Amino acid sequence: MSGPETRSAKESPLVKVAWGLIFFLAGVAIFGPWLSPYDPNLGDFQKLLLGPSGDHWLGTDNLGRDTLTRLVVGTRVAAIAGLEATAIAIAVGVPIGITVGYLGGMIDRLVMRVVDAVAAIPALVFAIAIIAAIGTGLIPAMLAVGLAFSASVARLARGLALTERERLYVDGARVVGVGRSGLLLRHILPNIGGPLVVIATTVFAHAIVIEASLSFLGLGVQIPDASWGSMLTNAQRVHREHPFQSVPPGAAIFITVLAINIVGDSLLRRRKGESFDHPAGHLEPVVAAPKDDRANDADARDAHATGASNRVLTVRSLSVTYPETTAVLSADFHVDEGEVVALVGESGSGKTSAVMAVAALLTPPADVRAAELSLDIVGGEISLLDMDRREQRRWRSHLGVVFQEPAASLNPLQTVGRQMANALKRVGYRSRREISARTIELLTAVGLPRPDEVARLRPDQISGGMAQRVVIAQALASEPRLLIADEPTTALDVTIQAEIITLLKQLGERRGLAVLLVTHDLGVAAELADRTLVMYQGRVVETAPMAGLVTAPQHPYASELLLSVPRNVGGIKIEPMIDRSAALAVPTVGCVYAPRCEHALPECREREPELRAVRSHGVACIRAEDLELPAITAGADGLEPGGSQ
Amino acid sequence: MTRTVLIRVVSLIPLVILASFITFSLLQLTETDPAIVRLGDDATEEAYEAFREQIGVNDPFIVQYGRWLGNAATGDLGESWNGPNQVSKLLKERLSVTFSLAFGGLFVAATIGTVFGIAAGVRAGRATDTVITAAASSGQALPNFWVGILLVAFVALPYDVFPATAYTGPTESVKDWLISITLPSIALGTAAAAAIARQTRAAFVRVLHEPYIRTALSVGLSRRSILYRTALRNASIPVVTSAATLFGTLLGGAVVVEAVFAYPGLGSLVLEAIQNGDLPIVLGFVFVAAVGVALVQLTLDITYTIIDPRTRVA
Numbered sequence: 007m008s009g010p011e012t013r014s015a016k017e018s019p020l021v022k023v024a025w026g027l028i029f030f031l032a033g034v035a036i037f038g039p040w041l042s043p044y045d046p047n048l049g050d051f052q053k054l055l056l057g058p059s060g061d062h063w064l065g066t067d068n069l070g071r072d073t074l075t076r077l078v079v080g081t082r083v084a085a086i087a088g089l090e091a092t093a094i095a096i097a098v099g100v101p102i103g104i105t106v107g108y109l110g111g112m113i114d115r116l117v118m119r120v121v122d123a124v125a126a127i128p129a130l131v132f133a134i135a136i137i138a139a140i141g142t143g144l145i146p147a148m149l150a151v152g153l154a155f156s157a158s159v160a161r162l163a164r165g166l167a168l169t170e171r172e173r174l175y176v177d178g179a180r181v182v183g184v185g186r187s188g189l190l191l192r193h194i195l196p197n198i199g200g201p202l203v204v205i206a207t208t209v210f211a212h213a214i215v216i217e218a219s220l221s222f223l224g225l226g227v228q229i230p231d232a233s234w235g236s237m238l239t240n241a242q243r244v245h246r247e248h249p250f251q252s253v254p255p256g257a258a259i260f261i262t263v264l265a266i267n268i269v270g271d272s273l274l275r276r277r278k279g280e281s282f283d284h285p286a287g288h289l290e291p292v293v294a295a296p297k298d299d300r301a302n303d304a305d306a307r308d309a310h311a312t313g314a315s316n317r318v319l320t321v322r323s324l325s326v327t328y329p330e331t332t333a334v335l336s337a338d339f340h341v342d343e344g345e346v347v348a349l350v351g352e353s354g355s356g357k358t359s360a361v362m363a364v365a366a367l368l369t370p371p372a373d374v375r376a377a378e379l380s381l382d383i384v385g386g387e388i389s390l391l392d393m394d395r396r397e398q399r400r401w402r403s404h405l406g407v408v409f410q411e412p413a414a415s416l417n418p419l420q421t422v423g424r425q426m427a428n429a430l431k432r433v434g435y436r437s438r439r440e441i442s443a444r445t446i447e448l449l450t451a452v453g454l455p456r457p458d459e460v461a462r463l464r465p466d467q468i469s470g471g472m473a474q475r476v477v478i479a480q481a482l483a484s485e486p487r488l489l490i491a492d493e494p495t496t497a498l499d500v501t502i503q504a505e506i507i508t509l510l511k512q513l514g515e516r517r518g519l520a521v522l523l524v525t526h527d528l529g530v531a532a533e534l535a536d537r538t539l540v541m542y543q544g545r546v547v548e549t550a551p552m553a554g555l556v557t558a559p560q561h562p563y564a565s566e567l568l569l570s571v572p573r574n575v576g577g578i579k580i581e582p583m584i585d586r587s588a589a590l591a592v593p594t595v596g597c598v599y600a601p602r603c604e605h606a607l608p609e610c611r612e613r614e615p616e617l618r619a620v621r622s623h624g625v626a627c628i629r630a631e632d633l634e635l636p637a638i639t640a641g642a643d644g645l646e647p648g649g650s651q
Numbered sequence: 652m653t654r655t656v657l658i659r660v661v662s663l664i665p666l667v668i669l670a671s672f673i674t675f676s677l678l679q680l681t682e683t684d685p686a687i688v689r690l691g692d693d694a695t696e697e698a699y700e701a702f703r704e705q706i707g708v709n710d711p712f713i714v715q716y717g718r719w720l721g722n723a724a725t726g727d728l729g730e731s732w733n734g735p736n737q738v739s740k741l742l743k744e745r746l747s748v749t750f751s752l753a754f755g756g757l758f759v760a761a762t763i764g765t766v767f768g769i770a771a772g773v774r775a776g777r778a779t780d781t782v783i784t785a786a787a788s789s790g791q792a793l794p795n796f797w798v799g800i801l802l803v804a805f806v807a808l809p810y811d812v813f814p815a816t817a818y819t820g821p822t823e824s825v826k827d828w829l830i831s832i833t834l835p836s837i838a839l840g841t842a843a844a845a846a847i848a849r850q851t852r853a854a855f856v857r858v859l860h861e862p863y864i865r866t867a868l869s870v871g872l873s874r875r876s877i878l879y880r881t882a883l884r885n886a887s888i889p890v891v892t893s894a895a896t897l898f899g900t901l902l903g904g905a906v907v908v909e910a911v912f913a914y915p916g917l918g919s920l921v922l923e924a925i926q927n928g929d930l931p932i933v934l935g936f937v938f939v940a941a942v943g944v945a946l947v948q949l950t951l952d953i954t955y956t957i958i959d960p961r962t963r964v965a
């Protein structure tokens with residue numbers, strides 16, 4: 007039910023500043039040492055430990071050397087350190103990772119054990135060991151850091167190579183005759199760039215800190231040469247009297263690392279594409295706002311008055327919009343007690359957005375507006391509009407929701423029983439006996455054999471079909487009047503699908519539940535629904551009793567949808583031939599279906615047709631009266647669930 | 652459960668052995684002659700040779716390593732080249748300092764990091780979150796030893812509460828020990844706390860986007876219960892998983908931070924050993940660090956199987 011991806015294309019100003027800083031520091035590292043007026047290693051003994059002044063912007067150190075000049079030289083050292091370590095980590099890690107990932111088998115396992123072992127030694131400790139073996143100095147120190155980090159680079163490269171290998175295997179590209187190594191390079195290298203840049207920034211930042219640490223310990227850059235670390239060693243000697251001495255070099259490390267981290271984070275965010283602009287996720291759903299819709303108010307009151315007295319849900323002029331798209335536009339529907347209403351349409355038609363808006367479960371940046379969104383409950387009518395979050399909980403307690411992905415809809419860490427108990431406690435069950443008795447009752451009601459055993463299992467220990475039954479049982483915990491089922495069978499095997507459909511049907515009949523069903527599968531709708539709303543591009547284009555829709559669709563899209571369901575006619579399976587590949591732009595004026603409609607006339611593109619009564623259907627097509635649309639002659643029974651798509 | 656723990660123990664042993672083998676091999680690159688380290692420049696060639704023979708460096712590499720590993724299994728890490736001292740004994744004297752700091756740092760990092768991480772996570776997208784996230788991003792860039800230097804210069808020296816250089820062992824006085832490791836632990840833990848806070852927050856946000864949170868909301872669970880039961884436990888998994896690596900970083904950092912405070916830990920021992928070319932000490936040091944990380948890893952693995960029952964071996 008994800009809304010359209012809203013990725014902030016613009017970088018935040020902070021990231022720009024960080025980039026600017028990195029370029030500046032790079033400039034300092036390259037040109038700085040030539041530009042500074044002082045010799046970094048030559049002190050003036052007349053000027054020891056001066057504070058900042060016009061001559062010495064950051065003062066002088068304990069040997070009278072200019073702090074800024076040494077800082078600038080230190081920048082070059084840090085840059086060299088970072089580059090060397092990163093280059094080594096990549097040069098060593100990438101070939102190893104790709105090779106073993108691609109070869110697999112024994113070699114892979116063996117090499118990865120070594121990589122794990124290297125990773126088990128802290129990078130700094132590993133660096134100290136290498137320095138002990140080959141000597142102190144900037145170059146050996148960074149060789150050490152590079153090798154230490156090559157382990158994590160190798161892991162990354164291996165992971166990518168493995169994925170790529172799987173893919174190639176599936177594509178059968180290996181049989182085309184391209185040599186293994188050729189494949190390796192051609193397919194893996196382009197994909198590894200992105201992740202590699204991200205990891206490179208991490209290595210770079212770590213290398214700078216470790217270089218400073220090692221130089222501080224006297225294992226890296228050697229005295230009298232300047233490095234941020236060795237400057238801190240000097241500063242520490244006098245920090246009782248001159249605490250300021252330790253500020254500039256430390257601040258230099260801090261700022262540099264911070265800038266690299268910020269850039270690294272932004273690269274990571276861009277790569278992963280998970281911007282999480284609304285970090286509270288499902289926790290803070292949007293509040294539906296009232297829509298000023300006086301024009302329709304009169305009709306609406308009529309409709310409501312003439313409507314059945316057992317009305318459960320009334321939705322009038324519901325719109326759901328996202329910053330760049332309209333998911334639902336002015337949809338009207340209602341569900342009566344014991345009635346099953348299906349919303350059908352292809353993916354992206356807005357059907358899920360519509361029902362999730364009713365369930366008050368849509369998350370920002372969705373914007374929900376409606377003229378009316380109300381539930382008739384025992385003791386009156388409640389309206390979702392403008393409800394605050396606390397009241398929304400009450401609203402939700404009157405409806406149960408069943409989701410598309412049963413396995414993902416359950417908390418992976420809790421047993422079924424615990425999750426049932428949580429739901430039951432919420433609706434007033436207190437004692438443990440009551441709770442477990444009710445749990446067993448509900449699990450039995452959704453057709454789970456041995457409910458007591460199921461209650462002790464975790465979601466990963468039960469099948470998808472069972473998980474969906476558990477989700478349904480949870481939804482029934484509050485004894486709702488309305489059950490919303492969003493593609494309840496899509497993620498399940500065909501045989502399981504039929505069982506779940508039967509279950510929903512039984513629940514509707516036995517408990518007098520009103521059911522609002524969303525499905526792309528007309529077969530499922532035909533099995534379950536009394537009434538159907540066909541949605542296309544956020545609009546309800548036809549509404550009719552299920553049987554009427556199947557035998558005599560009035561809207562060209564409804565007809566197309568019907569014909570797209572594979573079905574058995576006299577034992578022969580007829581596969582639909584519909585080209586959905588063409589990505590059609592939604593027109594801003596006129597009928598939204600016009601670009602795909604065989605019957606479109608010039609008038610169709612002028613203004614948007616409204617839903618109106620035609621042969622007792624509601625149809626949004628100007629040509630409804632004069633079109634003879636093909637239907638399924640066999641009637642609703644000719645449709646089978648699970649067939650389409 | 653016991654089985655799960657056993658399997659983890661068994662899988663960590665080869666890792667530690669392999670780590671020691673890699674280090675042992677690396678140290679073979681050295682050009683340092685142990686005989687000169689021990690006997691100085693002016694001994695006779697016979698004396699040198701006799702010493703080399705005695706400590707076994709003339710044996711084939713694999714024999715040397717086998718002997719070292721065999722002894723290491725019994726807790727004997729060989730003899731220092733520089734003097735007739737047992738490496739295990741030298742390390743043991745210093746171990747407490749470095750590990751005190753590393754664990755102190757981990758404690759600071761874990762408490763501060765999770766508290767702020769959770770605070771940001773539960774208020775994700777609001778002002779608290781923004782402030783904490785910004786502070787954590789900056790904090791992560793603070794080099795631990797610089798924080799240490801600043802703490803010494805601006806806290807320990809001006810005020811007479813924390814010692815700037817005197818380490819007290821836990822066996823002497825627990826109170827003084829705690830006081831003496833406070834500042835170094837803060838120095839070490841700051842960046843790590845920032846890392847944990849960010850990780851916790853990120854894990855929270857990821858969990859809040861999971862479908863089961865929506866289900867919890869739809870069955871009417873309260874915000875509190877969703878945040879502190881469902882989300883917290885699920886979010887803690889990635890954080891716990893990565894804490895062992897963090898401990899490794901802290902252990903490395905402890906070596907540097909103890910130098911700032913001039914504490915007599917493994918760092919100063921190893922620095923001296925490097926100056927003297929006393930490689931058995933370096934090898935012992937790496938080994939001890941790897942074992943330390945592996946033990947922490949084991950503890951976390953066990954914690955992890957408690958949090959996430961899916962990882963238990965049936």
Ligand code: SF4
Nearest residue numbers: 597600603610627628
């Ligand atoms: S209004 Fe025109 S374009 Fe739209 S469905 Fe009817 S015939 Fe087709």
